[in-house]
Amino acid sequence: MSAQHEAGVATTHRVVILGAGYAGLSAAIQLACRVKPSENVRVTLVNAQERFTERLRLHMAASGQPLAELSIPELLEGTGAHFERGWVTAVDANAKTVRIDDERVLPYDTLVYALGGVADTSAVPGAEDHAHTLNGAQDAEVLADRLARLGSGTVVVVGSGLTGVESAAEIAERHPELTVVLLGRGEPGAAMHPKARAYLRAALDRLGVRVRSGVEVVKVLPGSVELAGIVDVAGRVEVAGSVDLAGTGGPVGEESVAADVVLWTSGTRVSPLAAVAGLTVDEGGRIVTDTALRSVSHPEVYAVGDAAAIRQGYGVMHGTCQGGMPTGVHAAVSILRELRGRRPRPFRFGYYHTPVSLGRHDAVVQFTHPDDSPRRLHLTGRVAVRYKETVTAAPWATWGRMKKMPASGAFWPRGGRFTRVGGAR
CATH class of the missing domain: 3.50.50.60 (FAD/NAD(P)-binding domain)
Known part of the structure; x- marks a missing residue:
């Protein structure tokens, strides 16, 4: 003692x-x-x-x-x-x-x-040196400055998860003069209900985002990315080569995709x-x-x-x-x-929901079961935009309520939402 x-x-x-x-x-x-x-x-x-x-x-x-x-x-x-x-x-x-x-x-x-965690740029050669990330505000601002000075060209977004989808949509909407290509192993919105997934894909098409799923980036170079080939739903590489971005969707002889800017959103590391x-x-x-x-x-x-x-x-x-x-x-x-x-x-x-913005004027919100599997219920369009903005602003309201609560109370997480209870006593 x-x-x-x-x-x-x-x-x-x-x-x-x-x-x-x-x-x-x-x-x-x-x-x-x-x-x-x-x-x-x-x-x-x-x-x-x-x-x-x-x-x-x-x-x-x-x-x-x-x-x-x-x-x-x-x-x-x-x-x-x-x-x-x-x-x-x-x-x-x-x-x-x-x-x-x-x-x-x-x-x-x-x-x-x-x-x-941060974006995992360590697993693929060249990603650390030649790709942008969204690990923080400064990284995002550096990318914004690069895009503003580009004028024309191709932006390749690697990773078809939610961060990749939101980034590709936002860049395509704000910079229509640029060609935006979204590359990933899986289909964008793969975990969503088929109707929500179809809406998401249609929105990307409307914005001019060229989506190619079933590909694996194996190297990032100063002006291009190299692809290993087509991968199946289990993640296995089936065909060597790359994907035809002109629209056929099949394997072609070329093994790289030209890229003036690469944004890496695939995977995380701690x-x-x-x-x-x-x-x-x-x-x-x-x-x-x-x-x-x-x-x-x-x-x-x-x-x-x-x-x-x-x-x-x-x-x-x-x-x-x-x-x-x-x-x-x-x-x-x-x-x-x-x-x-x-x-x-x-x-x-x-889990409760998966809100995804598709530029400033469109969004899709997939409601989920607690295990994150999709329900049939989903929101789209302006209603989804308002919902997404409310969710994005929610931390400030939650922290404000925490400050005002008596010492005996607490916000206790249940079902993905905060509930006021006296659990801290």
Whole structure:
């Protein structure tokens, strides 16, 4: 027992949160607002930049539309949380310390790991050097400047997932003078109901986006991308060669596609810091958690958002803002419960929807079952645009409500939505 405890002096419980994305900010605001002064808890949020990155709007920034300058310290105002700006360079899970910029060392009693993920440009030669990404606002602004100066030419978007679809649509709408090509293994909207998927494809056609699925990019060069061939639905390469972008859709003799600009949206990777620290991680480097979102190897570490491998009844969650914010809230509530001598509750989450913007004037919203499989219900057109904009703006309203709630309350994630309950007591 420490001398302070023997003297009856309460020690400060130090909670350090790494990463101020949607999950990390949700954890910081929820915890700092719910903790009581008598509990003597210090909440510190660490992030490399003071500017909050609106990842849900980066495809807009990439096409030249300015985003709001959102300050993380301002978002934390009134919560009692402290902000520390700096790059996290190391985590010592045994000493319970975090090193920032190789100079400052922050000790912790509880760590919330929310460093998230970035586009995986490491798996394909040349992608790191010759492709743009949407890893942050600065990346999006650099791409926007490049597109504005291009005048004419071809923009190749690699990756037919939701980020690729939204980016291709936004660029095509804002820059009709450019040829936009969307390349990917799967068909855009493949996980949607057939009617929603058909609407999405028709919208891309209307915008002039040339879609070619069933291809695999194997190399990125300064003025082109090389394709391995056609892949089947199981992801196997069947025919060597490339895809005919002139419209036949079959294998041809050419093995590359000319590209003045390449945007890489295919796959994600996480920081190796967790693995180096000795935390148990999955094959992708994400921290493996228990049912309460604690590291299975180091229970004083909570992992949230894209950095966590969180298993639910339907499988391991995939990274989205929809799932990230509830994980941050749950971690905060669980920490409070532990501080108050109670066991954390299991985290349960079900997906609710998949909103996809198709430029500024069109969108499709696919409602889903909790396991993310599609329902028949979906929205399209202007109704979907309004719905998508409401969802994109939802974090600000949620964080504002967190700040106003009494210390005994909490936003508890259920079914992909936030519900007010008294679970933190």
